[in-house]
Amino acid sequence: MKPLTIAVAGILHETNTFAPGLTTAEHFSKERSTTKEMFEQRYLGTRTSMGGVLDAAKQHGVQLEVGLYTTTTPSGMIEAGSAELLLGELVQSLPEHIDGLVVIAHGAMVSEQYPDFEGECLSRLRAKLGDKLPIAMTLDLHANVSQEMGQLADIIVGYDTYPHVDMYERAVEAFHLLVNMINGDISPVRCVKHTQMLVVPQAMMTEEGSMKILMDRAFAMEELESVLNVTVIGGFPYSDVVDAGMSFIVTTDNNQELANKLAAELVDLAVSMKESFAIDQLTPAEAISIALAEREGPVILVEGSDNVGGGAPADATYLLEELVSIDQPALIVIKDEEAVQYAAALGIGGDFKAHIGGKSDRLHGDPVEVTGKVKLLFDGNYRHAGPYMTGQIAAMGLTAVIECGKLTVVLTEKRVPPWDIGHIQYAGLDASRFKLIVVKSAIAWQTAFGPIAKKVLLVDTPGCCSANLQHIEYKHIRRPIYPFDPINQP
Secondary structure, X not given: OOOOXXXXXXXXXXXXXXXXXXXXXXXXXXXEEOOHHHHHHHHOOOOOHHHHHHHHHHHHOOEEEXXXXXXXXXEOOEOHHXXXXXXXXXXXXXXXXXXXXXXXXXXXXXXXXXXXXXXXXXXXXXXXXXXXXXXXXXXXXXXXXXXXXXXXXXXXXXXXXXXXXXXXXXXXXXXXXXXXXXXXXOOEEEEEEEOOEXXXXXXXXXXXXXXXXXXXXXHHHOOOOOEEEEEEEOOOOOOOOOXXXXXXXXXXXXXXXXXXXXXXXXXXXXXXXXXXXXXXXXXHHHHHHHHHHOOXXXXXXXXXXXXHHHXXXXXXXXXXXXXXXXXXXXXXXXXXXXXXHHHHHHOOOOEEEEEEOOOOOOOOOOOEEEEEEEEEEEOOEEEOOOXXXXXXXXEOOOEEEEXXXXXXXXXXXXXXXXXXXXXXXXXXXXXXXXXXXXXXXOOOOHHHHHHHOOEEEEEOXXXXXXXXXXXXXXXXXXXXXXXXXXXXXX
16 A cells, blocks of 8 residues: 655744744744755654654654744744745645645744734645645643634644653654544544633643643543543743633544533633642742752752743843852853853953843843853853753854853853753753752753752742733733633632
């Protein structure tokens, strides 16, 4: 028999509509594949969604076609013209005569004209490829899922972990279900159901608390006859769109009634635990005082309001200004292209004195003066060495390490999420020697520093990813929604 031909493509971006600036097509140029050769060169052997698709295609003996796949670091709204350009390239890149399609997406992508970018993407793909073509889609746990996405994709499989360490496995699962559908072994139907709840990322760690309860119930449901997949979607509260928030996707083998019932059960369970998703935080001064009193380090200071993985600018200075006179070893990473260029001009060993950070907008603080020595300069390129997307290429741009007494500042040309220990190791730093480490992240920092953390403190500072949603002014979310409004108890 002729082998199946399955295509893979996608545009992946987590859009923070409160973040400064617009995201353009140029931002997507750094990680972009349009041919199978490019796709394999970048992702073969990696523990990514893309690596999962490559391995699954080989396992099933499938002929894999590669359309446009591109992604960039989470950031602000996608500029309208760039959105049209990306969508047009995606659709044009796919051949018409294929047996199925895997779309690798995030689920919280927003452009100036398309609040449901993934829904628009699927609509255009359907217009070209037809309503009957089997389509599977992979999503991030922080997606905002629309009913249109549920109607236009036959199979939706989301990550089961946060920090995200199972993207590879979920892509393999989606590919396997797609092959079974193409072969006529299953007839997927699904239910997408929203909770009317906004949950912050810090409350979504899947190995503890209420999220673990939800995940465990979802896994138990997947053991039921005719259930193909149950996806728990935590949602992304920093996209101000109608579908923002926690939801569930239940996919069954031709059993719509069961899909509806199980999705409703999960919604009821989540709503019954709604108050448990609240997050307690400390002021910067309180957090540093507690950290310094600890006998051992590293103590991780979680500056979630400047979460790079959520689209924040990575240059907030509220913690930095508290650390400049620190008397114990501390580490912070700040994105500041201007300061990096200044350090490079000085050279290694040069005397560094400059105002750094606080240059994206006023929400994230003012520039802070630091004085020290340029310890190291390098190109900022590294590969992930930890469990998150192992083997993935990453780039911080020109990077400088500045020693300012007990404080070590890593200045980067580009925003870098602290997802992997490589961003410190490649800068010649041993994370275990620091008493305090600031991470501009919510939860994903744990794949880099979790194994060595002696204590974790959540810090409440202003920023576009604040865990205190009362700081954020929403205009487009569907009301009523918790925590702003009362919602019905099951």
